Amino acid sequence: MTSLVTTAHERGITTLTLDSPASRNALSARLVGELAQALESCGKDPAVRAVVLTHTGPTFCAGADLKAPPSPYTFVALLRALVELPKPVVARVAGHVRAGGLGILGACDVVAAGTDVDFALTEVRIGVAPSVISLSLLPRLDPRAASRYYLTGERFDAAEAARIGLVTVVGDDVDEALAPVLDGLRRASPQGLAEAKRLVTARVLETFERDAEDLVQRSASLFASAEAREGMTAFLERRDPAWVV
Template sequence: MAHPTHERGITTLTLDSPHNRNALSAPLVHELADALKRCGKDDGVRAVVLTHTGNTFSAGADLRDPPQPKALAALLRQIVRLRKPVVARVTGHVRAGGLGLLGACDIAVAAGTATFAFTEVRVGVAPALISLPLLPRVDPRALARYYLTGETFGPAEAARIGLLTAAGDHADVDEVLAPVLDGLRRAAPHALAETKKLLTAKVLEAFDLDAGELARLSTRLFASADAREGMTAFLERRDPAWVL
């Protein structure tokens, strides 16, 4: 991750792992969790912006150095539970596990150039853990389509189904973001914390009920023959054996 920046109460955390397109590796998950913990303890932080370098917000789980399922679940829960609002600022592509980060954030805005896809089924796994923040917040019929097909869709559709809060035209994400940050700066810190608690109660219930089971499902699927074939095919830039 890049060094955090701070301006008028807003701390920006930047995913900066260009060699793997900001994929969620074990080290990156650990670094982000540590940075969020520091933000949570800092009374000077009114809100957190989570953004990225390069043309990809996150390519999903790092297939070469993936985080433990419990660590990823803990990170998503940490974002949801943080007493400061977390805002995702997206100017590039988001795939698989990266969409879990968007789902965990309180507000998510993206440029018109961003693209999104739940690609898990195409590499032999399922969007298990990221469903914890996504299922309570995103349109279920749309999730059924995009979970099952792995299709790519754009920011207008992402906003329509509830994955994004808003999408900008072309690359004007900061124009969309400006009034959001202004509003957060005008809000009382304790009121923000209590309001976020109201908004996230149902999401945290999903974590309490299902995190353990979904972590076990994720572990089982990543160890499966389908996953080995799918991930090998992905790394070799070919279709997996099951493609018709």
């Protein structure tokens, strides 16, 4: 069986590539499991100074795979693994990002995006809400921007993503924009990186400790609702759900 997450290593940087372009790198139970396993291996490997998370295809991540989703607890564990990994995790985004994919970005330490990338929190359009991904997103995002994009599901571009705190650096050439970040990580000591990351992720981890169980239960309740069933069916059938006016 072909892996959905591939691994490469160069000069202290391990690159994990989401490699399921046919599904737009949607967060299936299998993809989430493979990514979690790869992160665990990176955490234990002293040769890994930092992790770059990237993708194949024109979409970084389309959000949850509605046909084969992970359990909310499994997804929370993945987000927490990204935040707690004692090595920096850098997202390299050269494709569109939707819904749960934004939660992945929120859990990363640095996010580099191309200028032509766009983002959207589309959960409200299928009858649910960005519940679980709030654990990694709300501590990062400008509150007023979070209100707008949580409520409307609008698309926004990379410049806006940087303005509101989702993206760190934007460039026409994402690899060129990322180069000084990776150079800095290669020059940093492993101990220094681990301790610095503990400082900058402390507030995010407080959110996990306080809110994870409540948000998992909210998410499960929403996905089991009749309104969500209509929304997901409409999405899969490529039509407007019944509530659109």
